Amino acid sequence: MQGWGMKVTFIAIIALLLAITGCKKKETAQVPDEVESVVVEEIAEVVADTIFVWLDSIHRGEGPFNVMERLRINRNLRQRILYELANEADLTTLRVGERFAAVYDLDTARLWGFIYFQDVITTHRIQLSYDEDGAFADAIHVLDEKPHTMRHRLIRGALNHTTLDAELRSMEIPPRVGQAASNILECKIAFRTDARIGDEFELLLAETTFQDTVDGVAVERTLDGRTELLFVAYSGVRAGSVRAYKFFDGDKSSYNAHYTEDGEALIFSGLRYPLDRIHITSSFGMRRHPVTGRSAMHNGVDYRARAGTPVYAVAEGRVTKSAFDNASGNYIAIRHNDGYSSYYLHLSRRSVNVGANVRARQVIGLSGNTGLSSGPHLHFGFRRPNGTWMNPLSKRMIATPRLTGEKLDNLKLQIEDIRRIYSELDGA
């Protein structure tokens, strides 16, 4: 590899480009990693040796647009490049540190292309062309993917550590996959109270592998970022037994998730808090009522809140009540996608009407002291679809679509496939 030569190009050219763009701000050139060097060498062969490659990466809170801005790509080209790139690569889940490069042709001082280094085997390149007058003409996408294969792996274990997370980490399962497995199971299992040493779990993974060479020796490597969790199961004395299967409904479908056999989605989505500051003054259960003095069931949780504190919807949903009565004062109820409803009582002000769709964390009103209330606070309740009250603090899951009809049939077919893979590995 001509690593030396490349480095010279990378560093020396920065000054030239700064001269071209008239920018005085000092930029730090990133050192290209191995993949980038290979890709850049390939490009250099196409465009001759007069290119400048400017590497950059996603910083906290940024999208690709910000990176392109730093790479001095003009606004029109930015939009065009993003349009082409977004058709081919998923840019919605970019993480801090993901790498990009702008390639400038130094003979013409024009942007030759824009590169997204998705992972060690995948590079997306948007290549630009210009007409005779030098005006931008076209942008095309070129995918560069190293050969790779898929293999399945069945992992079995029992809980020795205190948590499933810790257990999976000790088995060198990619943290992203371990986290996903825990989140799926957590929809059904209260690990904090019900996990026991000796509980058993299984994970069926689909892994992407590729050939690499380390010091001239061929080795097979796994691309952790592409590992998929096809199946996860857990069984314990107290926790009971849970099995979840991956369902693929199509690119970018919101139904892509893990489901139980009967089509119940296991999408972990913790509820958001109804207030910015959380201090419980009275919990769910039997208590002596602070106003009437009688012993009664407290159907929710009381949070300390000065009158006028913003109250948020804990999850997305539709407003089913926005009213006043003598006991609850001003109150709001929101029905969520899983059929459960959240209740917010004693408000000083309601700012949403019945029928409104609200997002998680949207302000729905201000806390207060209306109705049967001994002082300013927020009473927060949660009601099951059958109308009974539950402890809001034990509500673990919300916004779970259930598959029906054709989608449920598709899930069943996919479960059969997964079981076939499972039994092949199980027998091996």
Ligand SMILES: [Zn+2]
């Ligand atoms: Zn209360």
